[in-house]
Amino acid sequence: EKVLDFLYGLCKYYEGQHMVASSAAGDTLSSIKDKVYSLAAETALPVDDYKAWLTSFSADTILKGIDKLSDFLFGQLGLEFGSNAVITNGRIFVVDDGDSFLNEDLGLLESMEYELRTKYIHEIIEEVEWAGVDPDYLTSKFYSDITMLVSSSMSIRERPSERAHFEILNAEYSAIKLNSMNSSVHIDAVIDPLSPAGQKLSPLLRILSQQIQPSMRIVLNPISSLADLPLKNYYRFVLPSMDDFSSTDFSVHGPKAFFSNMPLSKTLTMNIDVPEPWLVEPVVAIHDLDNILLENLGDVRTLQAVYELEALLLTGHCMEKDREPPRGLQFILGTKQRPHLVDTLVMSNLGYWQMKVSPGVWYLQLAPGRSADLYELPSKLIAIDSLRGKLLHIEVQKKKGKEHEDLLNADDDNHVQEKTDNKGWNTNLLKWASSFISGDASLKKKAEKNTDLKDARQGETINIFSVASGHL
Template sequence: LIGPIPLEKELTVSDFQLISKIELQNRVSNLAEKVVKLADAVKSRREINDEWYSNTILKLSSFVGVAVAGSKSAAGGGAADAGNVRLPADAFDPLARAHTAISLGNATTAVIRVTAIVDPIAEATQKTAALLAVIGTFDGVHLDLILIPSEEAESGGEQLPIKRFYRYVLQAEPAFDKITGDLVPPTASFLQIPVAPLLTLGTDVAGSWLVFPTESIYDLDNIKLSNLDRAAQKEGVRAEFALQNILVEGHARDSRTNGPPRGLQFTLGTQATPSLVDTITMANLGYLQLKANPGVWDLRLREGRSRSIYEFEAVVDSHAAQYRRRRRDNNTDLLGDAGARVVVNSFEGVTLYPIVRKKAGMEEMDVLEPDVEHGKESGGIWNQIKTNIFGGEAKSEPTINVFSVASGHLYERFLSIMMLSVVKNTKSGLGVDMMC
């Protein structure tokens, strides 16, 4: 489906040629190849001509289109059967609409008809309503919104299921300033909300997004409007959020043990900066997570024990492909230390399934075990400098590992001050991990 197309848009010959070309590339070309092979198999039993080719491709295109639509709508499990059921366009017409329906658009001229049945007091409806409001503004779209409350709502429970104020930031098209012409970012406003409760301003974003507040003078986790002075209450609490990173996630597997290579470290970077970000593989399902942005990245094993012990065997894009690939002796298509190229070209992020294996002679080595011999030889750069200047073996101080958790902007600031004080007042090595 190409559209929605504005009603005032006049289609030219070139438009139809483009639509025909897209349809040919996406649907018909693959089927046509199969039909040619089918013709070779049946030409001994019937006459093959242009009409037969045309009718066969037409029927197969229609059949495949129905099958694809059914498979896409199936949610899996028990919902799979329901996804294959195609309802007629007037299936919901018998529903009562006198006081519980909202219609947008012209039903007689609409190219697309949307019927949405929602529970008006469900949390999911808060997002669905915003999406439907934008869809209803498109040309050639007719929207029927039918409100059917759940049984709990009709029974009159003590508490409503909605316990939040929600705004969905979505625009049908970009907006520009009428004077400067600058792009106006989408905004959300909460008006006439109670001032007594303690509120938290958060974001409901895709799982692969890392969104953080970039501008605000308030603690967004602890907002109490009654504590603001009269001028501040009139202006309101303002905050700007920015999408800072899109995640590259994955599940690593050791091809020899068929289990997760716990402790294995990966890096993500560019040719100029190979180790821009890094991560460690978790023992639970071999999960790994790296912060990235749109672009082309290189996934590598981190310098040190990870690269000394392991090497890449392959990087695939699904669990099924990961487990279909079996370890073969004398494998000739190993990626080795080169790693793999990762392309982040979608806001949905990237999910990878790296397959690694231990190098020859390293089968009994563990990434998490300290390299005692290497530590004795090197002792770190600072120890080497002290040894060269003062002579003798430098005394190595134990590393102090500090792990802390903070919730809320105010506590994060306190935590940063405390961490800075520790760094300035200790001579030992520090390993600091802050979770906010």
């Protein structure tokens, strides 16, 4: 904080002399030194050390050092001579000629860098046990340097935003141009109109055209030859708009999609394409939406269905310290007053688990019983504050003296179904999950039982197929 205050003051002094980011060569070396000394005194930095260091060099030595530093910045970072830049945690922000970089900008940069990256890295580093490191080295400077190195490495992996210039495209005969003279937004889109991506992108561009009136150019780029039509479905993109709200009362109509001139004799299926964390179910549907035959509707030639977002998915992975999943571990989710509203099991496959939740603040903890008896996990406060769901990574450890006890033994595996007959909404979940949690012994017993019944089976074989949606 002292260093930041020092830099704030230095930037403010710089503003007073040069409001635009240009070279400060017009200032004498002595005036700069005096300002450095006064700022160091105001921010409780070691003034004597600064004086001893600065006075030990002549003006020529300092200028040579600056030139050497400039060569390094140009060779390693690509900064041109005379350019201005701010480097924070390995990220380079170039200040163009004519632009201002005020002390408030430095404060904003420090705040954003800390909130978006440094804070989380620092919290993780503080929890690291530095085995083999001399405790005398574990100073604030040590943690600061490690935080800087990790943050710099992460910033290198981040990809910058991609931009493309379409001025060279020949769009005389294959483009749709919508010119809006007063718009500050211009959109260029290259679309294959018969591709699944183009099927979704076209209505989105139409909505943008209606809402923000941009200047738009849509270049059609279809495949030159097709053996078969690539699109096999009818698609509508649904997005909330102001038309969903009534102008006369407080009712909300909700976004709608309309399909007209549909084939009457074809069997159709109505489905929705929603984000993965959404659990959406039809709440109003007179007809079977998986087998729609419009010619069977009779005089009523319109079919209607209403879908509702029932819940969001809270998903995660749970591991022990040795990176093994604690298969069969039970979690419960609820409030302080009602801690057990929903529950779930940890699967053996990557320790995966999921729960149905609604927006709000919830407490996640181990379920009473064998899970809480063997494992330790402090109650976690989870905030569902968006419609994107949430993915959690949880690490648990066994209690002292319980390290060699198994959460599930053979008897538990064989009787999972009997123990969960009266467990509420997740009965079917536990029945289905038992196949993931069960050991090889139970599977062998089932296989032997099926072999014994094979000779007694009569009649035609019925094949049953199921498709996994990813939602338990």
